Amino acid sequence: MPSSFSIGRWIGLTILFSLPGLLVLAGLAIWAGLDQGSAAAAGLVVVCAVGALTLIYYRDASSLRRYLQLLNSTPPPAANEPRQPKLGSEAGRNLLGEIVRLRRSWLQREGRLERGLSNLNQVIDALDDPLLIVNGNRTVARANESSVQLFGEAPDGRDVSVMLRHPDVLASLDATLADGRPRSLEITQPVPVEQAFEVRIVPLREPGTDTGQGELAEAGPAAVVTFHDITSLKRSEQLRADFVANASHELRTPLSALVGFIETLRGPAREDAEARDRFLGIMDEQAHRMTRLVSDLMSLSRIEQDEHTPPVEPISLVPVIKGVIDGLELTARERKMPIRFHVPDTLPTVYGDADQLAQVFQNLLDNALKYGREDTEITVAARVERTGRRRTLAISVADRGQGIEKDHIPRLTERFFRVDPARSRSLGGTGLGLAIVKHIVSRHRGRFAVESTLGEGSTFTVYLPIAASAKGSAAPPQQSAAL
Ligand SMILES: Nc1ncnc2c1ncn2[C@@H]1O[C@H](COP(=O)(O)OP(=O)(O)O)[C@@H](O)[C@H]1O
Numbered sequence: 104m105p106s107s108f109s110i111g112r113w114i115g116l117t118i119l120f121s122l123p124g125l126l127v128l129a130g131l132a133i134w135a136g137l138d139q140g141s142a143a144a145a146g147l148v149v150v151c152a153v154g155a156l157t158l159i160y161y162r163d164a165s166s167l168r169r170y171l172q173l174l175n176s177t178p179p180p181a182a183n184e185p186r187q188p189k190l191g192s193e194a195g196r197n198l199l200g201e202i203v204r205l206r207r208s209w210l211q212r213e214g215r216l217e218r219g220l221s222n223l224n225q226v227i228d229a230l231d232d233p234l235l236i237v238n239g240n241r242t243v244a245r246a247n248e249s250s251v252q253l254f255g256e257a258p259d260g261r262d263v264s265v266m267l268r269h270p271d272v273l274a275s276l277d278a279t280l281a282d283g284r285p286r287s288l289e290i291t292q293p294v295p296v297e298q299a300f301e302v303r304i305v306p307l308r309e310p311g312t313d314t315g316q317g318e319l320a321e322a323g324p325a326a327v328v329t330f331h332d333i334t335s336l337k338r339s340e341q342l343r344a345d346f347v348a349n350a351s352h353e354l355r356t357p358l359s360a361l362v363g364f365i366e367t368l369r370g371p372a373r374e375d376a377e378a379r380d381r382f383l384g385i386m387d388e389q390a391h392r393m394t395r396l397v398s399d400l401m402s403l404s405r406i407e408q409d410e411h412t413p414p415v416e417p418i419s420l421v422p423v424i425k426g427v428i429d430g431l432e433l434t435a436r437e438r439k440m441p442i443r444f445h446v447p448d449t450l451p452t453v454y455g456d457a458d459q460l461a462q463v464f465q466n467l468l469d470n471a472l473k474y475g476r477e478d479t480e481i482t483v484a485a486r487v488e489r490t491g492r493r494r495t496l497a498i499s500v501a502d503r504g505q506g507i508e509k510d511h512i513p514r515l516t517e518r519f520f521r522v523d524p525a526r527s528r529s530l531g532g533t534g535l536g537l538a539i540v541k542h543i544v545s546r547h548r549g550r551f552a553v554e555s556t557l558g559e560g561s562t563f564t565v566y567l568p569i570a571a572s573a574k575g576s577a578a579p580p581q582q583s584a585a586l
């Protein structure tokens with residue numbers, strides 16, 4: 104018998120339901136002359152029949168109640184479902200059937216919801232951008248993996264400020280929690296490495312509300328805070344601004360010199376033939392400097408434009424380098440700096456743009472002649488290097504100049520960077536040569552390395568992938584290859 108079944112209650116119900124019948128029988132015995140014996144027998148039959156019926160329905164109702172209580176206290180999975188009761192009445196069995204169907208559909212719905220939630224959690228964790236879901240009482244409801252990496256573990260049930268210390272973000276978060284309006288701001292996170300983020304704070308609305316004004320849940324999820332890394336964007340904005348400022352400055356200097364000399368030639372030096380010749384010489388030099396600068400700038404922008412389409416034609420580098428060396432022979436002789444070219448008998452081809460690669464070696468040899476010491480040799484050497492199954496062609500240009508300080512080496516390929524700006528300018532340098540080299544090598548999907556020892560000299564090496572026609576070498580570089 105189910106535990107909620109009570110005999111006292113069953114007897115009470117039997118008496119209650121038998122009462123109308125018993126009253127009718129008593130009436131018949133008193134006023135209609137039904138003899139007392141028959142009335143008592145009929146009364147007993149009524150009580151027994153009502154008792155039996157009540158027993159069946161009351162027991163079914165108690166069993167169903169108990170079953171529902173068990174269902175309520177049994178969490179899924181369905182494997183440990185409580186046993187269904189055996190019921191005496193058809194109505195009870197029908198009711199049980201409906202209950203079982205309802206339970207099954209709830210379990211299915213719950214399963215779907217759980218799967219949806221788990222997918223959502225995986226999506227949140229897969230996001231690259233750190234994301235926090237904050238409750239109405241400023242505790243952290245959810246922190247995805249990127250945010251844990253950036254801010255550390257989310258404190259359980261503690262204020263978000265334990266994780267997120269930036270005062271501007273906290274102030275904006277408070278404002279959003281108070282008025283339910285989205286906000287965004289830019290912040291800089293100084294540690295572990297300086298990073299800039301665009302922070303967006305979006306309120307979460309209770310389902311069914313559309314304005315969200317003042318309707319944020321008291322302590323449930325109330326706002327989503329995302330951090331989008333804009334460090335490289337900021338850096339490239341800064342680089343662009345610096346580049347424009349540098350280029351204008353570089354152009355303005357020779358331009359002002361030209362304007363100044365023109366004024367002098369028109370005025371005080373009008374009749375002075377000797378001064379005129381000297382000034383014209385300087386003007387010629389300044390005009391050439393401007394021409395070099397403009398041509399380097401144009402060349403840089405052209406290379407940048409097609410940097411994502413690497414050359415696909417295999418070429419031999421030997422004639423390219425020889426051509427450059429021949430062109431510099433006069434300068435090399437003047438500076439008493441012979442250029443030696445060491446090249447193996449056979450050199451594999453590379454996928455390359457001959458004009459651009461000539462520009463690379465022109466710039467490197469020009470630098471070696473400018474910054475190398477007079478009466479010393481410049482060595483150009485080509486060799487094949489193997490890294491794993493990949494073979495690359497390494498061409499190095501070495502001088503015996505004053506060398507470059509270690510701290511300056513990583514900055515050499517920056518536009519307009521010069522170790523000694525005055526010296527570079529006096530030698531006719533634009534400060535763009537190595538930036539051009541870097542971009543051309545990068546278009547060729549190659550690598551550029553600088554080694555230098557102060558007082559001894561510097562070696563600039565260009566590594567280029569060997570063309571597929573050569574044995575054991577790479578396929579043409581893919582357009583999508585990363586730089
Ligand atoms: N072979 C070298 N030896 C010493 N310093 C060099 C050498 N090549 C380049 N540098 C340094 O790198 C700077 C940048 O070179 P580059 O971009 O070619 O500009 P530029 O030659 O016009 O000054 C030079 O100003 C110079 O300070």
Ligand SMILES: [Mg+2]
Pocket residue numbers: 466469470532533534535536537
């Ligand atoms: Mg140069």
